[in-house]
Amino acid sequence: MTDHDERPEHGADEGTEPTQPIRPSVGDSWQPPVNQPPPGHWHTPPPLTRPMTPPAPTYLSPYPAAQPPAPPRGRVSHWLWPAVAGLALMVGVVGGAVGAALLDSVADREPTGGVSEGLQGVDLETSPPLAGGNRSVVRVADRLLPSTVQIVAEFDNTEGGATGSGFVLDRQGHIVTNNHVVESAAEGEGPIEIVDQEGNRYDAEVVGRSPVYDLAVLYSREAAALPPAALGSSIELSVGEPVVAFGSPLGLSSTVTSGIVSALNRPVTTGESGSDPSYINAVQTDAAINPGNSGGPLVNLRGLVVGVNSAIATTGSGLGGDRGNIGVGFAIPIEQVRITADQILKTGEARYPVIGAKVKTGGSGDGAGARIDSVMPDTPAAASGLEEGDVVTEVNGERVTDGISLIVAIRTYRPGETIEFTVVRGGDEQVVSITLGAEVG
Structure with a gap:
């Protein structure tokens, strides 16, 4: 049995222009006003701090003073x-x-192909491609194949590498796939290519990856010319509803298989030996999914993507010694894909929620809940009063049967959200509120 550590890594007033002195019209009896300069001499007014009105002149003539002309409008000096x-x-x-x-x-902050507004800053397809009454896999295939790509990721300077699938997210050239499809190439800085339905190959690069959710976002400038797939909702699915899987199983590009939704909210952990496991609250399907289908879209009969094909269950070796489909496949719900893709586009990385406690994730349990093995200090779990030995039976009213189901349940929420654990402690049931922390992964 292994322990899973959910602990974070610690944690002037406005003035008018001065007017020139007023020189009244000259008359036969005109004399210079008292205290005024003689004709022909211009007086320089004192400095202004607010609008100035020239003083009224005093005349020695018995006649009324002539009305002065209106002061000239300000004129901008030639310099x-x-x-x-x-x-x-x-x-x-x-x-x-x-x-x-x-x-x-901005270039230093944002990853290549990144978008500071996330999904709000790209052009997504929001309209269902097909009417609600559609029951034709043929029509679904016709609409979605142009939006599905094969992904060839080379690494260790070898050709071939990992081959998987993906779909066009938006009209800016972003592609969604699984992390495990591009992980080795990304870490080894190997080339990544996407291949469209017509067989055209385009260079692509990783915008960001999330091993925890087994998702990655790629960017290819040429992919902006490909039609984006429309995103749907997995929470509206029903068990038994028809679905269609797209991808490149065993390297066979533009392959379509169909089946039904076998189960919803299936807690699944995936990951090869020595790699970080990812925990999925999966959509289970019996549509044939094989190696190479990973990262491809799972689609309902309205042509809406409801999940990303990610894993299969096997009973051992299949044809040619490779594990193959036995009718038990799992897809990452599209709601999680939206959250993770949004984070990656904004920052180049994804963040997942943690509580700072360890639970057992291996072995067979009794289905009574997830036992807390330890609580780390200065973590959300410690701040909430969660204790070692507590058994968590529900998260926000949803049943928890074991450690994996607890981790999966937590990861369906976002860091910073407050959720309620129903806990059994010493035979007594109580509710504990926990505000989720965050880690990058």
Whole structure:
């Protein structure tokens, strides 16, 4: 039996222009006003701190003073335009430099092919391709095959490598697949290609991966010309509902198989020996899924993607010594795909919820719940009052039968959410509220 550690890694006022002194019209009896300069002399007004009104002149004439003409409108000095132009040029240069710095900063933060707004910043297909009454696998295949790709990931400088499947997520050129399809190539910096229905091959690169959810997002500029698949909802599925699986089993591209939904919310753990396991709250199907189908879409009869094919159950070796389909396949629910893809597009990585406690994930249990083996200090579990020996029987009202089902249940939520554990402690049942922590993976 193995323990699963859910512990985080610790944790001037506005003024008018000054007016020139008013020089009244000249008359036969005109004399210079008292305290005013003689004709022909212009007086320089004192500095202004607010709008100035010229003082009323005093006249020595017995006649009424002539009304002064309206002051001339302000006129821009001839030297001001070059100054403004120079200032504008300076602002433009500085603004350009600042803009370039910001772009460089964004480029440093975002992964290649990343989108800072996540799924809100890409063009998804939101309309069902087919009417609700459709019952034709032929029509589903016709609509979805152009959106399905084969993925060839080379590594260790060898050709061939891992071959899997994927589907077009949006009109920007992003592809969804499984992490295990591209993991070795990504870690070894090997080339990755996608192959469309017509056999055209395009270079692709990894935007980000999540080993925990066994999902990855790729980017290929040429894939922007391929039609995106429409995303549906797995929670609307019913057991027995027809579904269609797309992919490249055994390297056979553009393969279509059909079947039904065999079960929902099936706790499944996957992962090869020595690799990080991924825990899936899976959609189970009997549609034929074989090696190479991984990362391909599972689709309902309205042509909506409801899951990503990820794993199969086997009884041993099959044809040619490779494990093959026995009618028990598992797909990652599309709701989880949306969450993980959104995180990867934003930051290049995915975050998953943790509580900071260990539970047993191996061996056969009695189905009574998940026993807490240990609680780490300074974790959400410790802060909530969860204790060693507690048996968790429900998460937000959903039954928990063992350690794997507890981990899967927790991972259907997001970091920062508060959930309720129903716990049996010393024979007594109580409810414990836990605010989920987060780790990258």
